[in-house]
Amino acid sequence: MVKVRLWGSLRQAADGRTEVEVEARTFKELLDRLGETYPGLAPQIARGVSLSLDGVIYREAWFTEIGPESEVVLMPYMTGG
Amino acid sequence: MSLDEYRKREFKQVGQRVRRPDGVDKVTGRAMYGADATAPGMLVGRILRSPHAHARIRGIDTSAAEALKGVKAVLTGADLPAQEDDFIRDVQDNCMARDKALYDGHAVAAVAAVDAATARAALKLIKVDYEVLPHVTDVDVAIKPGAPVVQKGRSLENVPAGMSENVTSHCEFGHGDPAAGFARADHVVERHFRTAATHQGYIEPHAALASVTSDGKAELWCCTQGQFFVRTLCAAIMGMEASQLRVTASEIGGGFGGKTTVFIEPVALALSRKAGRPVKIVMTRDEVFRATGPTVHTSTDVKIGMTKDGRITAAEAHLRYSGGAFPCGTVDMGAQAAFAAYDLEHVRTYGWNVLTNRPKEAAYRAPGAPQSIYAVESVVDELCQHFGLDPIDVRLKNAARKGTKSSYGPTFPDIGLIATLEAAKKHPHYSAPLQPGQGRGISCGFWFNFGGNSCVSLNINTDGTVGVTEGNPDIGGSRASISLMAAEELGIEYDRVRTIVADTSSLGYNDVTDGSRVTFAVGLATIKAAREAVRVMCGRAAKIWGIDAEAVEWKDGAAVPAGPNAGKFPPMSLAEIAAVSFETGGPIAGHHEVNVDGAGVSFGVHIVDVEVDKETGQTTVLRYTVFQDAGKAVHPSYVEGQMQGGAVQGIGWALNEEYIYGADGRLQNPGFLDYRVPVASDLPMIDTVILEIPNPGHPYGVRGVGETGIVPPLAAISNAVSRSAGIRLSELPMSPPRVLKALGG
Structure with missing residues (x-):
């Protein structure tokens, strides 16, 4: 199981929690499981999210592998100028 | 991307100040800039823009324009397809209004004619039947229930019930229990700040030349920061396959984020398809200001508690950003960046995006971060002044470092903030004596990079x-x-x-x-x-x-x-x-x-000395030094240029630049005479100190340097002004009239 930290305004879509656990080995699996387990998160995931793995931010990269002890944080999709 | 890309090496080419190829x-x-493109048989495109901040378009009569000799095509929103995707629809509707004009300058029709005089004459013949609607151009007014609604039905599921329909999204970041943290503080400061919308101020106006042939192929030459994204947007709007649209980017006369989307490109393509000839559109400066993408304007509340020895016990911010008449996510970035420089046990940021009758926001260096960090760094400085503490020492005491749980969630790996602060502290600028009436300010800055x-x-x-x-x-x-x-x-x-x-x-x-x-x-x-x-x-x-x-x-x-x-x-x-x-x-x-991936976040620290003229309210920047981690400076002169350019744009934002709207909702200053950017004679040489802390995610240790430089100037100058003139302004720009008012003049 992978612990995923959510940002605060997603709490209401995840049964009031800002940290959830899902079974996933990659970012793709993680996003799929999050959307299935917490349908309220699906609209945000569809709009786009970034993921931080052990402090490094990824904007896409479905097949990035996640270790069981990895720190995973869901973030809004990064944009810049 | 793995984080083991970096290998230490001795460089022979990288790091040299070689001759620039352009x-x-x-x-x-x-x-060859955008306006230099030409094609045989080329027509001149011109755009008719709304004189109203908010108006329903009941009808557009183009018959007289179409009948004018030399006019080859007339375009309105009705000529463009309906779009299902919200993002594409917003881009398209911003390029050409459909049923409502949403801001002063919003495009409502366009013509292609054999020359500019004919095109201008044709625009005058187009009759638009407007029903003028109540408008709102201020974020603090637009967020209130009962304010005129810019667009209905645009609120995301995360917006709490009971808010104005202008609120399109909400975000919240942070951890800990701020209330408990504030209770442990020796002093708490809570302040309200506002920042004006500013424009990137690139020298080159937008220009596009489009040529659509009868067999459905198209060529587009334009000035842009991203020709592939232009292709994506234009192909969607035009209903074309990507392979049939070739986009060539011209040399670019500045962008800074403002040329990351389209404004005139789909219009030129649609006119060309309709006319059967190439069409070129070049914006005037007036159009650039009124109808491209300035920054968000913002309203922010920041509350920070500190112990008397300078440890921050809790921090909280409420951010209200408006990116104009269309939803935008910039507040998410501002909310994440606000407290990124600090190692905090209790921190929370809340953000709301709010629609107003202003142009659709486009990116501007580190979008969203300068505004929120300005507010945070101002309050930190006020706390330093309250306790008589050195502002760099306080930041070092509270600085984010490896292992810090950042205010936006992830735990930081190796980052360069402490090294940057230490470099600033030991630099001669920081200890140089000041004359009476002069003030010195500092600020940290942060950007994610990607x-x-x-x-x-x-x-x-x-x-x-x-x-x-x-x-x-x-x-x-x-x-x-x-x-x-x-x-x-x-x-x-x-x-x-x-x-x-x-x-x-x-x-x-x-x-x-x-x-x-x-x-x-x-x-x-x-x-x-x-x-x-x-x-x-x-x-x-x-x-x-x-x-x-x-x-x-x-x-x-x-x-x-x-x-x-x-x-x-x-x-x-x-x-x-x-x-x-x-x-x-x-x-x-x-x-x-x-x-x-693996770009690595970036921190910077700026030191500035200013002097405020208490008779005129003018602030003179006397000395300015930028400290920033480049990972590895591949071409140091360009890195210094990025740091200097960011600082200068931030100085303009802090002191003079602002979109000024009248009571009629129209932009009052769409030109460089009235929208005052700093010029060389306004400024001292911007000194730079490049730090090189290798980014493990790049073979040579490189990290991006283009955006962080614009973040610290807003607060650094505000902090310097407060120490020069004894006044703490909480609204940008700190223009002479605003400074005089604060001084009681």
Whole structure:
């Protein structure tokens, strides 16, 4: 199981929690499981999210592998100028 | 992307201040900018814009314009297809209004005619039947229930019930229990701040030349930060396949984020398709201000608690951003960035995006971060003043570092903030004496940086020179830095490499030039492409020598036997291998396509000295020093230019620049006479200190430098003003009238 930290305004879509656990080995699996387990998160995931793995931010990269002890944080999709 | 890309090495090319490849063209006037494009039979396109901040379009009568001799096409929103995707629909509706004009300057119709005079005359013949609606241009007014609603039904599911329909999204970040943290503070400061919308102020107005043929193919030449994204947007709006639309980016006269989307490009294409001839549109400066993409304007509350020895116990911010008449997510970035420089046990940020009758926001260096960090760094400074503490010492005491749980969630890996603060503290500027009436301010800054999709093709020419093809317009020196990295990897001189920017039919997809990504991400792809070419060249040498390819290595620009067991052969240089490439298997090239991550966040610290004239309210910047971590400065002069340019734009934001709207909702200052950007005579030399703390996610340790520099100036100058004049302003810009008012004048 992978612990995923959510940002605060997603709490209401995840049964009031800002940290959830899902079974996933990659970012793709993680996003799929999050959307299935917490349908309220699906609209945000569809709009786009970034993921931080052990402090490094990824904007896409479905097949990035996640270790069981990895720190995973869901973030809004990064944009810049 | 793995974080073990970096290998320490001695550089021979990287780090040199080589001649810029675009210099001669630019100083001699040969460089081809957007407005320089031309085509046989080209028509002139002009756009009719709304004079109202908010109005329903009941009808548009174009018959008189169409009947005018010399007019070849007239376009309205009705000519463009309905779009299902919200994002594409917003882009399209911003380029050409459909049923409502949403801001002063919103495009409502366009014409293509044989010359500019005819086009202008045709615009005057178009009759638009407006029903003027109540408007709102201020974020603090628009957020209130009962305010005029700019667009109905745009609120996301995360917006709490009971708010104005203008609130389109809400976000919240942070951890801990701020209330408990504030209770432990010796002093708590809570302040309200506002920042004006500003424009990127690029010198070159938007320009586009479109040519759509009767068989459905199209060419588009335009000034943009991202020709591939232009293709994506225009193909969707035009209902075209990507392969049928080739977009070529011109030389670019500044972008800073403002040329990351489209405004006139789909209009030029649609007019060309309708007229059956090429159509060129060049914006006037008035149009650039009224109808491109300035920043958000903001309203922020910040509350910070501190102990008397300078430890922050809790921090909280409420951010209200408006990106104009369309939803935008910039507040998410501002909310995440606000407290990123601090190691906090209790922190929370809340953000709301609010619609107003203003132009659709476009990115501007580190979008969202300057505004929130201005508010935070101002309150931190006020607390330093309250306790009589040194502002750098306080920031060092509270600085985010490796292992800090950031205010936006992730735990930081190695970051360079403390090194940057320490460099600032020991710099002579920080201890230089000030004269009476002068004040010194500092501020930290932060930006995320990112990588993104990047394709590079590297060709070894038979004369031993190298051509690199990449897909990102060069807005900050990327052709030079990419050539330097290719030369470094290949072991040849910089002058042997030429880098060009490809059109969309010549290379795979490249993300926009934004996010401080190009030197980092395209540079990484270049290094990988060069390594692929080296692999091929080693293979050719091995065949010539009759040994295994594994027995050959690349050293100082030549293939050499890998060891004594490989045999004794004289080195074969790149030029020697290239010269016989036709005989040894054909042309030699390397290419690399990747979506790069691992950019590494960036911190900066600025020190500024100012003097406020208490009679006129004018603030003079006396001395300015920028400290920033570049990872590895590939071309130090360009890095310094990025740091200086960011600082100057931030100085303008702090002191003078603002979108000013009248009670009628119309922009009052759409020109550089009334929208005052700093010019050289306003400024001292901006000194720079480049720190080089290698980014583990890049082979040479590079990290982006393009955006962080604009973040600290807002607060640094505000903090300096407070120490010079004894007043704490909480609204930007700190223009002379506003300073005088604060002084009681």
